[in-house]
Amino acid sequence: MDSTYKKKKGDEGEALVAQDYQNRGYKLIQKKYTIHWGELDLIFEKENRLIFVEVKVVDHIEDLQNYVTPKKLWHLIHTIEYYLVGHPTDKEYVLDVVFVRDNSILEAYENVTNM
Numbered sequence: 001m002d003s004t005y006k007k008k009k010g011d012e013g014e015a016l017v018a019q020d021y022q023n024r025g026y027k028l029i030q031k032k033y034t035i036h037w038g039e040l041d042l043i044f045e046k047e048n049r050l051i052f053v054e055v056k057v058v059d060h061i062e063d064l065q066n067y068v069t070p071k072k073l074w075h076l077i078h079t080i081e082y083y084l085v086g087h088p089t090d091k092e093y094v095l096d097v098v099f100v101r102d103n104s105i106l107e108a109y110e111n112v113t114n115m
Helices: 003-023 070-087
Strands: 027-037 038-046 048-056 094-102 104-109
Touching: 003 027, 003 038, 003 048, 003 094, 003 104, 038 070, 038 104, 048 070, 070 094
Parallel strands: 048 094
Antiparallel strands: 027 038, 038 048, 094 104
């Protein structure tokens, strides 16, 4: 798979997840917040909470629980912390990981780190 195809699939997956969250009353704050060591795919707000969402398109992967490695989680958490330095808030925040397969949401894990 070339990088253009992977990017297109990733963008489609993110759009699908963004629409799902918005349909459930979440307000989209930002897409693709990127710093040198990480990226946050989607950032939402609902009530007094920020929700950072990592979207993974897994068309050919079965082992979802081991797909997001401890190293990947470390990068996500530190990227969230960096985001919060630049966007201070009193809101609680969580990290969700959503897996997409065949243009539909396969699994969604909410608050994966209990931050």
